Amino acid sequence: MFGDLSPDHSEASVSNSHDFDRLADQVGNSEVHHSSRRTVLLERSTPQINMQGMGENIVVKPHLKALPLSAPEFTRFSADKLIEDGQLKLALILWESIQLKIARTPFDQVHLLVDEVRKIFAAIEGIKAVDSTSLKVRVEEYFSQIAKFTDLESSFSSRMSSKDQADKLQNLATRLEESVSKESKAVVCHDNLTSELTKVEKEISTLKEKKAKLEFSLKENDKALEVVKAHVSHIREEMASVESCPILSEADAKALKVLEDILRSSREDLKNLKWKP
Numbered sequence: 584m585f586g587d588l589s590p591d592h593s594e595a596s597v598s599n600s601h602d603f604d605r606l607a608d609q610v611g612n613s614e615v616h617h618s619s620r621r622t623v624l625l626e627r628s629t630p631q632i633n634m635q636g637m638g639e640n641i642v643v644k645p646h647l648k649a650l651p652l653s654a655p656e657f658t659r660f661s662a663d664k665l666i667e668d669g670q671l672k673l674a675l676i677l678w679e680s681i682q683l684k685i686a687r688t689p690f691d692q693v694h695l696l697v698d699e700v701r702k703i704f705a706a707i708e709g710i711k712a713v714d715s716t717s718l719k720v721r722v723e724e725y726f727s728q729i730a731k732f733t734d735l736e737s738s739f740s741s742r743m744s745s746k747d748q749a750d751k752l753q754n755l756a757t758r759l760e761e762s763v764s765k766e767s768k769a770v771v772c773h774d775n776l777t778s779e780l781t782k783v784e785k786e787i788s789t790l791k792e793k794k795a796k797l798e799f800s801l802k803e804n805d806k807a808l809e810v811v812k813a814h815v816s817h818i819r820e821e822m823a824s825v826e827s828c829p830i831l832s833e834a835d836a837k838a839l840k841v842l843e844d845i846l847r848s849s850r851e852d853l854k855n856l857k858w859k860p
Contacts, residue, residue, distance in 0.1 A: 667712045670712045670713065671710075673710065674710050674715065677703050677706060677707050678715075681700055681722070684696060685700075685725070690733070691733065693729045694729070694730070697726055700726075704719045704722070707719075
């Protein structure tokens with residue numbers, strides 16, 4: 584169980600095997616530089632465990648405890664114990680990665696963690712030394728609570744508190760009052776414009792009548808103008824004809840007058856002539 588995992592206990596599972604190798608290498612070698620050399624080689628060969636927890640890489644590097652330079656005392660080595668400790672530490676690391684990710688994830692993004700968290704729990708369940716049932720149940724319960732909360736929040740998104748409702752109504756009432764005032768002004772403006780439009784339409788009607796009369800008068804005038812133009816043209820033709828006639832001299836005029844008088848006299852004589860057959 585995770586409740587039994589203490590830092591010292593979990594750390595030992597990674598370091599015990601390496602401590603054993605170091606102790607074995609130091610047997611029969613008391614020189615300090617030899618021990619230091621082996622310590623450096625040991626540090627370079629120390630395995631690192633790369634874990635991917637919800638997008639975060641966690642590197643576990645076993646702690647190297649300082650070893651005495653003198654020959655170590657014999658200690659019992661238990662492979663099962665070492666494996667169990669390593670598994671417990673791995674399980675704890677996996678859980679801490681889940682724990683950290685859940686703590687940093689907003690409620691509305693938790694649904695994105697569900698599948699990945701279940702994969703990690705599946706890995707933890709594969710560790711025989713660990714019983715993660717209660718922990719998994721607690722996390723699943725949290726996911727279920729998040730889902731319910733999200734559903735409720737979604738269903739209540741169209742609702743509002745009484746205070747928000749009152750504030751909203753007050754705001755709408757103010758806007759309504761302003762709109763009604765604008766509407767009244769618009770109605771007055773509409774009436775004024777309608778009245779002016781009626782006047783203009785009457786003026787337009789009067790102008791149309793006047794236009795019709797003017798157009799009629801214009802047509803009559805055009806007809807009269809054509810007649811006058813014809814007279815003018817005729818007169819001009821007569822004037823041209825007169826201008827082209829030979830000039831009658833004064834002597835000819837007198838002679839014509841004398842002839843006319845003679846003709847008149849002859850006509851009188853004929854008129855008064857009494858003839859007896």
